[in-house]
Amino acid sequence: MRCEEVWTILEEEPTAEFSPPVREHLKVCRTCAAYARDWRLVAAGLHELSREPVPEASWGFAARVVRRIEEATAILRPRPEFVEQVGRRFVYATLMLTLVLLLGLLLPSSGPLRSPAADDYYLVRPETVSARAEVALGEEFPDLQEAMPLTFTGGSERGDR
Amino acid sequence: MENPRPEVAQEKEWIERSRNGEPEAFGQLAERYQRRIFSLVYHFIRRPTDVEDMVQEILVKAFVGIRTYNYQASFGTWLSRVAVNHCYDYLRRQRAARVTYYSDMSEERQRQLESRFEQPDPGGLTPEAQIAARDLVGKLLERAKPEDRIILSLKELDGLSADEIGEVLRIKPSNVKVRLHRARKRMLKDLKRLREGK
Numbered sequence: 001m002r003c004e005e006v007w008t009i010l011e012e013e014p015t016a017e018f019s020p021p022v023r024e025h026l027k028v029c030r031t032c033a034a035y036a037r038d039w040r041l042v043a044a045g046l047h048e049l050s051r052e053p054v055p056e057a058s059w060g061f062a063a064r065v066v067r068r069i070e071e072a073t074a075i076l077r078p079r080p081e082f083v084e085q086v087g088r089r090f091v092y093a094t095l096m097l098t099l100v101l102l103l104g105l106l107l108p109s110s111g112p113l114r115s116p117a118a119d120d121y122y123l124v125r126p127e128t129v130s131a132r133a134e135v136a137l138g139e140e141f142p143d144l145q146e147a148m149p150l151t152f153t154g155g156s157e158r159g160d161r
Numbered sequence: 162m163e164n165p166r167p168e169v170a171q172e173k174e175w176i177e178r179s180r181n182g183e184p185e186a187f188g189q190l191a192e193r194y195q196r197r198i199f200s201l202v203y204h205f206i207r208r209p210t211d212v213e214d215m216v217q218e219i220l221v222k223a224f225v226g227i228r229t230y231n232y233q234a235s236f237g238t239w240l241s242r243v244a245v246n247h248c249y250d251y252l253r254r255q256r257a258a259r260v261t262y263y264s265d266m267s268e269e270r271q272r273q274l275e276s277r278f279e280q281p282d283p284g285g286l287t288p289e290a291q292i293a294a295r296d297l298v299g300k301l302l303e304r305a306k307p308e309d310r311i312i313l314s315l316k317e318l319d320g321l322s323a324d325e326i327g328e329v330l331r332i333k334p335s336n337v338k339v340r341l342h343r344a345r346k347r348m349l350k351d352l353k354r355l356r357e358g359k
Binding site: 041 | 187275320352
């Protein structure tokens with residue numbers, strides 16, 4: 001008989017009267033004899049543990065469970081006022097956004113509510129360019145500077161306006 | 162068509178109402194299964210003062226997750242599964258050792274106790290030997306890996322069959338037997354270590 005077979009029998013019925021082959025095996029196999037002794041001890045302890053009285057639920061246990069469930073789910077479930085408040089804010093935000101978009105589409109492309117008109121940029125340019133022209137020509141050629149028309153610096157026509 | 166038994170129909174109604182968010186209906190289910198869950202939890206954690214709180218936590222968890230219950234197993238089995246998972250997490254966090262009578266016994270008394278188990282039937286144990294054996298196994302269970310502790314408790318303390326354990330743990334009955342054998346072997350190995358004072 002193999003040791004594994006003996007262990008299976010021992011585990012299934014540790015306190016049973018063993019068959020002659022098992023008894024023979026236990027006589028000659030010290031490992032199995034030790035296994036049998038230890039498992040019987042553990043099985044007896046397990047049996048004692050299983051006989052221990054299990055604590056009973058105290059009075060009103062189910063009602064307390066229900067209350068605890070209500071508390072737990074109240075935390076998880078958003079309150080109706082909260083939902084209403086969030087919904088109202090969402091509607092206001094959507095309306096504001098729509099209004100801004102409509103204003104953006106309806107307003108003219110220039111004006112006091114827009115960025116400066118494109119022409120204003122050109123007003124600055126002649127000064128810059130003319131300043132550059134002075135530096136480029138220097139004080140050594142005052143005659144040339146006087147003789148040079150403003151149109152030479154570029155964009156001056158608009159600046160003259 | 163055959164009508165289902167009234168308690169089965171009643172249970173189904175409570176389950177459906179619980180699924181629709183009625184805690185009172187779940188309270189009825191809790192009342193029906195509380196004994197079973199108390200027994201499971203007590204055998205897993207073995208702390209009488211913590212059992213009730215733990216069972217409450219399990220039942221709240223079960224209510225929150227009741228929509229996942231699909232009637233494939235019985236409601237009791239499903240609830241046991243929730244309890245096992247909850248206790249498994251708890252046991253993983255708490256693997257503290259306990260002071261036991263066995264460890265306080267002299268070596269001679271330990272040997273006397275063990276020699277009683279040389280024979281197949283150790284006969285009637287004295288109250289002292291009963292306490293010692295019980296505390297020894299209590300200590301071994303506390304030192305065991307959570308998965309060993311759970312499977313051994315289900316089999317040896319709650320008296321579930323391999324098929325029932327398989328349903329709760331969602332494994333095949335043949336696998337239950339293999340795991341049980343391994344858990345027992347590890348327990349006996351640990352008994353040796355305990356004897357050697359490790």
